[in-house]
Amino acid sequence: MAQIPDLIRDSKLETYFLPDCTVETVHRFQESDSASGQRLVTRLEHWRRQRRVGNGGFGTVWLEECIKAGRPGGTQDGTVRAVKQIDMDTRFGSIEYNRELEAIAKFSHSRYERCFVKSFGWYEGPGQLFIAMEYLETGDLFAYLYQKPLPPLPEAEAKEIAYQILDGLCMMHENGFAHRDLKPNNILIKSHPPDKWWIKLADFGITKRIEESHGQSTTIKGTPRYFAPEIWGFAERGSAYAIDIWAVGEIVFEILTKKPAFATPGLLAGYKAKQDFPVIMLTDAGIRQPGVDFVLSLMCPRPNDRMTATSAISDAWIQSPMLQPLGSTKAIEGEPRVPSPATIMTDVSTSWTTRTYSEAPGDVSHDISSSTTTVELVNAARDKTIVPQENNLTLTLAFRAADFRSQHRAGDSFYRQKRYKEAEIEFRRVLQGREETLGYDHEDTLYSAHALGLSLHPQKCYEEAETVFRRALHGRDRVLVHNHEETLYSTYRLGLTLYHQEQYKVAAPMFRQAFLGREKTLGYDHRHTLCSAYWLGLSFYRQKRYKEAETMLRRTLQGREKTLGHDHEETVNARECMDRAHARALGLE
CATH class of the missing domain: 3.30.200.20 (Phosphorylase Kinase; domain 1)
Structure with missing residues (x-):
C-alpha cells in the first residue's frame, strides 16, 4: 500500500x-x-x-x-x-x-x-x-432477530436501535466517512433486554472495497435487500451517505416486521417506478404513523430526497419516547397517587430530545460530494444556507459546531441510559461553547440550556434546574414566538421543577400557560395538551383548590379516554385523581 x-x-x-x-x-x-x-x-x-x-x-x-x-x-x-x-x-x-x-x-x-x-x-x-x-459475545443483530422464532421487536426497542445506528452514522458522515456496507450482520450487540440496548457498528465497508477491487462491483454480492436503488442502477447515483441512510431504513423496517421491504430487485424497481411502498406491512405490525413516516423518509427512491443522518436522529419519531408505566411519589397519607416528575413524565415531549428539526445549525446535505472541500452549513431552524470561505476563523467555527453536535449526542446517549451526571457534564460543555461562539440568546444555546435542565432534574438538583429552565424560557420568549412549541415546553418543564419543590402556587401559572398555548397550537386532545392540564389539576389539588382541580382533571380524563382508551394506565391515573378531588370538593374526605 x-x-x-x-x-x-x-x-x-x-x-x-x-x-x-x-x-x-x-x-x-x-x-x-x-x-x-x-x-x-x-x-x-x-x-x-x-x-x-x-x-x-x-x-x-x-x-x-x-x-x-x-x-x-x-x-x-x-x-x-x-x-x-x-x-x-x-x-x-x-x-x-x-x-x-x-x-x-x-x-x-x-x-x-x-x-x-x-x-x-x-x-x-x-x-x-x-x-x-473487541469481542462481543452476544453476536450481531441479524442473528438476534432471526435465529429464534420470536415476534418483531417492540417499537420502542426499534427506536432505540435506530437511534444508536444513526448516532454512529452522524459521527462517520461528519468526519467524511460513509459506511457503505451497513446491514444487521455488521451491527454487533454489546447488551440487550432485559438490560439496556447497546449496539456497535463494525466493518466500515472494508469487505465491500475488496469486492470492488476484485472486479465484482457490478456482480452484487452480499444481502441485496440492504442495497439502495442507485446501487442496482434504478436511480441516479447520489452521495455515499445516502446509501447508508437507505440501509438504516431497511434495517428499521425489518426490526419492526421481520420481513424485508423489498424481497427482490424487481419489487424495488417497481417501487422506483410507481412509488408504491409496502406501508401496509408496517401498519399491520401495529406501527403508528410517525414510525411509518420515519421509514419512508429514509427510503426515498431518489438519494437526494432522503434525510441526512443528522436530520434523521432529530426526527419526531426518534426523539419522542414511548409511553412508560407510571411511577408514583412517596405516599402521602390521604393524598391521590401522583406520578413523580423526577421518575416519569407522561408527556411525550418530556424527553429532552423533542426538537423536530435539526438539533444544531450544521446539517450536511446529500447534494454535497463527499470529496468537496467546501463546508456547507444548513440552518434548519431558519432555512438559511451558509457557505463559508476557506479561512481559519470560518473553518474553526464550522469544526466547533460539529464538535458541539457530537458532544450533544454524547449527552443524549448518557441521558437515555439514565447516566444523568455524565449527561450533565456534556451539556455544560456544549452550553459554554455555544455561549462563546453563538451568543447567550442564540436558539441553539437556549436548546443546550434546556437540555442541561433536563439532566439536572432527575438528580434532584431542582433549584439549579429551575434557574436553567427560567433562562431557557425567557430566551425562547424573546427569540421564538410566545406560543412556539419549544417555548411552551420550557414553560411546562419549569412548572414541573417548581411542583417538585412543592411551590404549587407558582407552578400552577406555568402549567396553565403551557396548557392554553398547547391547546391553541397542538389541539384540544393532543397528549401534550392533556398532560399540561393534568399537572395543572394536581397543582390545584395540592393548594386545596379542589373544585378547580376536579375541573382540570375531568378535562384530562375525557381527553385521555378519547385518545388512549378507558383502560390505559394514564387514563386510570387521571380518573383516580379526579375522583379524589371530587370527594374533597364535596367534603367527603
Whole structure:
C-alpha cells in the first residue's frame, strides 16, 4: 500500500507467526516502562486461536486468547479478542483499502467507543489482512432477530436501535466517512433486554472495497435487500451517505416486521417506478404513523430526497419516547397517587430530545460530494444556507459546531441510559461553547440550556434546574414566538421543577400557560395538551383548590379516554385523581 496515512501506519501491529501460523500469533511492541524506569523495552504478546465465531464471503472471524502478555497492567493473560481474517486473492493485484482502515483506526478512539467496535490494530499475512478487535459475545443483530422464532421487536426497542445506528452514522458522515456496507450482520450487540440496548457498528465497508477491487462491483454480492436503488442502477447515483441512510431504513423496517421491504430487485424497481411502498406491512405490525413516516423518509427512491443522518436522529419519531408505566411519589397519607416528575413524565415531549428539526445549525446535505472541500452549513431552524470561505476563523467555527453536535449526542446517549451526571457534564460543555461562539440568546444555546435542565432534574438538583429552565424560557420568549412549541415546553418543564419543590402556587401559572398555548397550537386532545392540564389539576389539588382541580382533571380524563382508551394506565391515573378531588370538593374526605 503506497502513501499510507499516519493513522493507519500507527495502528499496524508488528507481527510474526509461529511455525504453525494457524495457531499462534505474536505481536512485538517497543515502548517505555515507567515501572522499571527503562526508556525502551521490547514486549511480546502471544495470541492463540480458539475457534471460529463467524465467516463470510471473503474470510473468517476467529476468537483468540492472549496466552502470554509481556507487561503488568497491560493486556492480561486470558484476555480474548476477535480477529477478522480477510482473504486477498492476489490474482486481482494489490488492493487499496486505506480509507477503510483509516475509518477503523479513527473510530476506535475513546471518544467514539460507544458507537463502534473498537479495533486494537491490524496486520498482514501472506495474502491475508487481519483486523484485531473487541469481542462481543452476544453476536450481531441479524442473528438476534432471526435465529429464534420470536415476534418483531417492540417499537420502542426499534427506536432505540435506530437511534444508536444513526448516532454512529452522524459521527462517520461528519468526519467524511460513509459506511457503505451497513446491514444487521455488521451491527454487533454489546447488551440487550432485559438490560439496556447497546449496539456497535463494525466493518466500515472494508469487505465491500475488496469486492470492488476484485472486479465484482457490478456482480452484487452480499444481502441485496440492504442495497439502495442507485446501487442496482434504478436511480441516479447520489452521495455515499445516502446509501447508508437507505440501509438504516431497511434495517428499521425489518426490526419492526421481520420481513424485508423489498424481497427482490424487481419489487424495488417497481417501487422506483410507481412509488408504491409496502406501508401496509408496517401498519399491520401495529406501527403508528410517525414510525411509518420515519421509514419512508429514509427510503426515498431518489438519494437526494432522503434525510441526512443528522436530520434523521432529530426526527419526531426518534426523539419522542414511548409511553412508560407510571411511577408514583412517596405516599402521602390521604393524598391521590401522583406520578413523580423526577421518575416519569407522561408527556411525550418530556424527553429532552423533542426538537423536530435539526438539533444544531450544521446539517450536511446529500447534494454535497463527499470529496468537496467546501463546508456547507444548513440552518434548519431558519432555512438559511451558509457557505463559508476557506479561512481559519470560518473553518474553526464550522469544526466547533460539529464538535458541539457530537458532544450533544454524547449527552443524549448518557441521558437515555439514565447516566444523568455524565449527561450533565456534556451539556455544560456544549452550553459554554455555544455561549462563546453563538451568543447567550442564540436558539441553539437556549436548546443546550434546556437540555442541561433536563439532566439536572432527575438528580434532584431542582433549584439549579429551575434557574436553567427560567433562562431557557425567557430566551425562547424573546427569540421564538410566545406560543412556539419549544417555548411552551420550557414553560411546562419549569412548572414541573417548581411542583417538585412543592411551590404549587407558582407552578400552577406555568402549567396553565403551557396548557392554553398547547391547546391553541397542538389541539384540544393532543397528549401534550392533556398532560399540561393534568399537572395543572394536581397543582390545584395540592393548594386545596379542589373544585378547580376536579375541573382540570375531568378535562384530562375525557381527553385521555378519547385518545388512549378507558383502560390505559394514564387514563386510570387521571380518573383516580379526579375522583379524589371530587370527594374533597364535596367534603367527603
